[in-house]
Amino acid sequence: MDIPAKARAVIIGGGVVGCSIAYHLGKLGWTDVVLLERKQLTCGTTWHAAGLIAQLRATQNMTRLAKYSQELYFGLEEETGVATGFKRNGSITVALTDERMEELRRSAAMARAFGVEIDEIGPSDIQSRYPGLKVDDAVGGVWLPKDGQADPVNITQALAKGARNLGVKIIQGVKVTDIHQADGRATGVMTDQGPIEVDYVVNAGGMWAREIGAKAGVAVPLHACEHFYIVTEGIDGLTSNLPVLRVPDECAYYKEDAGKILLGAFEPNSKPWGMNGIPEDFEFDSLPEDFDHFEPILERAVERLPVLAEAGIQTFFNGPESFTPDDRYILGEAPELKNFFVAAGFNSVGIQSAGGAGMVLAEWMDSGNAPMDLWDVDIRRMQPFQANRSYLKSRVSETLGLLYADHFPYRQVETARGVRQSPIHDRLKDQGACFGEVSGWERANWFLPKAEQDAGKQAAYEYSWKRQNWFGYSADEHNSVRNNVGMFDLSSFGKIRVVGKDAEAVLQMLCGNDVAVPDGKIVYTQFLNEAGHIEADVTVTRLSSDEFLVVTPAATVRRDLHWINGHIPDGAHCFAMDVTVSEAVMAVMGPEARDFLQPLIPQSLANEDFAFGTAQPIEIGHGIARAHRVTYVGELGWELYVSTDMANHVFDTLMA
Ligand SMILES: Cc1cc2nc3c(=O)[nH]c(=O)nc-3n(C[C@H](O)[C@H](O)[C@H](O)COP(=O)(O)OP(=O)(O)OC[C@H]3O[C@@H](n4cnc5c(N)ncnc54)[C@H](O)[C@@H]3O)c2cc1C
Numbered sequence: 001m002d003i004p005a006k007a008r009a010v011i012i013g014g015g016v017v018g019c020s021i022a023y024h025l026g027k028l029g030w031t032d033v034v035l036l037e038r039k040q041l042t043c044g045t046t047w048h049a050a051g052l053i054a055q056l057r058a059t060q061n062m063t064r065l066a067k068y069s070q071e072l073y074f075g076l077e078e079e080t081g082v083a084t085g086f087k088r089n090g091s092i093t094v095a096l097t098d099e100r101m102e103e104l105r106r107s108a109a110m111a112r113a114f115g116v117e118i119d120e121i122g123p124s125d126i127q128s129r130y131p132g133l134k135v136d137d138a139v140g141g142v143w144l145p146k147d148g149q150a151d152p153v154n155i156t157q158a159l160a161k162g163a164r165n166l167g168v169k170i171i172q173g174v175k176v177t178d179i180h181q182a183d184g185r186a187t188g189v190m191t192d193q194g195p196i197e198v199d200y201v202v203n204a205g206g207m208w209a210r211e212i213g214a215k216a217g218v219a220v221p222l223h224a225c226e227h228f229y230i231v232t233e234g235i236d237g238l239t240s241n242l243p244v245l246r247v248p249d250e251c252a253y254y255k256e257d258a259g260k261i262l263l264g265a266f267e268p269n270s271k272p273w274g275m276n277g278i279p280e281d282f283e284f285d286s287l288p289e290d291f292d293h294f295e296p297i298l299e300r301a302v303e304r305l306p307v308l309a310e311a312g313i314q315t316f317f318n319g320p321e322s323f324t325p326d327d328r329y330i331l332g333e334a335p336e337l338k339n340f341f342v343a344a345g346f347n348s349v350g351i352q353s354a355g356g357a358g359m360v361l362a363e364w365m366d367s368g369n370a371p372m373d374l375w376d377v378d379i380r381r382m383q384p385f386q387a388n389r390s391y392l393k394s395r396v397s398e399t400l401g402l403l404y405a406d407h408f409p410y411r412q413v414e415t416a417r418g419v420r421q422s423p424i425h426d427r428l429k430d431q432g433a434c435f436g437e438v439s440g441w442e443r444a445n446w447f448l449p450k451a452e453q454d455a456g457k458q459a460a461y462e463y464s465w466k467r468q469n470w471f472g473y474s475a476d477e478h479n480s481v482r483n484n485v486g487m488f489d490l491s492s493f494g495k496i497r498v499v500g501k502d503a504e505a506v507l508q509m510l511c512g513n514d515v516a517v518p519d520g521k522i523v524y525t526q527f528l529n530e531a532g533h534i535e536a537d538v539t540v541t542r543l544s545s546d547e548f549l550v551v552t553p554a555a556t557v558r559r560d561l562h563w564i565n566g567h568i569p570d571g572a573h574c575f576a577m578d579v580t581v582s583e584a585v586m587a588v589m590g591p592e593a594r595d596f597l598q599p600l601i602p603q604s605l606a607n608e609d610f611a612f613g614t615a616q617p618i619e620i621g622h623g624i625a626r627a628h629r630v631t632y633v634g635e636l637g638w639e640l641y642v643s644t645d646m647a648n649h650v651f652d653t654l655m656a
Pocket of ligand 1: 012013015016018037038039041042043047048049174175177207208212318320344345346348349350351353
């Protein structure tokens with residue numbers, strides 16, 4: 001098929017995700033859509049997926065999307081005539097430790113709240129549902145009757161057929177080689193068969209999506225990892241229609257198919273792949289076996305399901321899949337380029353996620369806004385540095401295994417740490433800080449008291465479902481702030497300067513609250529969209545007649561900047577920029593905050609001179625700063641905004 005000269009949208013990538021987006025755009029009446037696949041549909045990662053289709057995800061919104069995928073795959077055969085092989089054989093997850101059982105119980109409670117059918121079951125019930133499974137060391141498990149499995153290739157073909165029936169063009173053997181843009185928006189693609197002028201580009205390029213994004217100047221932080229499974233030869237007497245089985249404590253999942261067992265693994269210390277790019281001719285390919293890597297999983301599996309010992313291995317499969325720094329996929333309009341949408345990085349759940357992800361992305365493109373809260377997977381949570389390949393290689397070696405690790409509260413990643421640090425990081429460390437990571441920032445979450453440090457104790461998390469090891473330290477910090485005064489580092493706060501003659505008018509349009517206030521006034525407000533829904537939760541400080549500072553959480557600064565920039569009218573004299581790293585922020589809060597700070601600052605901090613909700617320049621030590629009188633501890637407090645070069649000096653002045 002020839003490529004058209006123009007189209008409303010081009011979708012790059014004919015895996016399950018691209019085909020789902022094509023199908024859902026078609027459903028919305030977008031018929032002038034072209035899906036381009038460089039080789040053949042499913043030839044990237046989709047063709048070799050195991051096909052596990054679960055309903056329960058970590059949050060309510062992600063669960064909603066996974067449930068939608070299931071319902072869609074269930075009905076596609078009737079609509080398209082292509083059988084998806086979807087069957088509801090249920091799933092069992094087995095706990096071998098009390099801690100895992102606690103996690104399963106909590107997920108069961110969550111599942112019920114999300115409307116997912118789930119039962120807690122004991123070892124004998126597990127065995128009756130999965131004959132031959134060794135359960136004498138099992139603590140218990142959960143049974144999800146509506147989970148199932150399907151054939152990933154046929155799901156994709158069914159979606160593609162559905163899309164074609166709705167008028168979408170699917171063209172195979174055409175590679176997108178570049179992205180065209182003008183005035184900050186995507187305007188077309190170049191292919192190996194010529195250009196196509198478009199209004200929208202969708203990057204559904206699977207593990208190629210990072211490189212495709214880079215052509216457009218868009219960060220798509222994902223990296224391929226090797227993912228292993230084996231398929232046995234036929235096993236005599238194997239019960240047919242066995243449920244999907246997960247034994248996360250042994251990093252293993254099992255799927256029965258046509259009298260054989262597929263055994264897959266999510267092991268710690270996984271193997272990143274494709275560091276120097278993915279070979280040009282990659283098509284329905286697999287990677288070399290690595291039996292030494294898989295052997296520990298297989299050994300435990302043979303003990304768990306002894307019938308495996310009698311079965312030969314028909315296939316040893318190793319295929320690449322893309323993983324992201326936080327094990328959540330990447331969806332939405334790129335903050336760097338208007339009308340350039342991304343749907344990639346599916347962390348081994350792309351088949352079960354594609355239906356829902358395709359549906360919401362199509363609606364997002366159609367209406368201009370995300371149709372529901374998609375923050376879990378929103379591309380704007382990603383930081384530009386996260387597309388760094390060395391960072392990704394290090395991080396994804398951990399994230400694959402984290403899928404089946406114990407998901408303890410407060411669990412921190414261990415790889416690729418320390419990338420973004422507050423200017424006072426080392427001083428906080430000297431004080432006994434235990435750091436956690438958000439958006440690449442190292443943040444002091446709690447401090448080990450001096451006496452314990454002197455006794456040789458380390459400031460480190462000891463993960464537990466019960467009372468945390470740092471509970472007492474945190475309680476002491478809390479009581480200090482409640483009854484006396486405390487200081488905390490908030491330097492990772494996102495800071496956006498909005499400047500220009502029209503800055504006030506633009507912010508008045510975006511904010512729910514009135515920000516046409518006198519210089520030095522701080523306004524707590526939300527950005528609201530056309531439907532009145534909350535897009536951001538920020539403070540806006542008027543620094544001068546044509547200069548405002550928007551302060552937002554570290555994780556949302558890109559999203560909020562994107563929202564502001566996307567709403568500055570053409571021709572308006574208004575400019576927004578991320579100035580997060582220009583200032584450190586030290587909060588001094590508690591009922592004694594004034595008595596503590598006043599001797600260090602010549603300006604009066606008295607109520608009548610420094611009212612709540614205002615900001616003033618101050619002198620402190622030998623430096624200068626801007627003090628904002630706000631609080632979120634229910635007590636008196638100031639935030640000190642200090643240019644980063646003076647941060648250590650101000651810290652030392654406060655701590656002297
Ligand atoms: C061993 C294994 C088991 C898995 N098991 C499961 C499972 O049980 N359940 C589950 O939900 N998920 C599973 N997955 C994950 C799932 O397979 C993936 O998440 C999913 O297939 C990703 O789909 P995709 O469309 O994003 O990527 P892909 O299928 O890789 O599609 C991307 C397509 O883009 C094309 N492309 C790239 N660059 C260009 C270009 N420049 N121009 C045109 N086309 C381009 C590629 O050729 C490719 O076909 C598994 C993965 C692996 C590796």
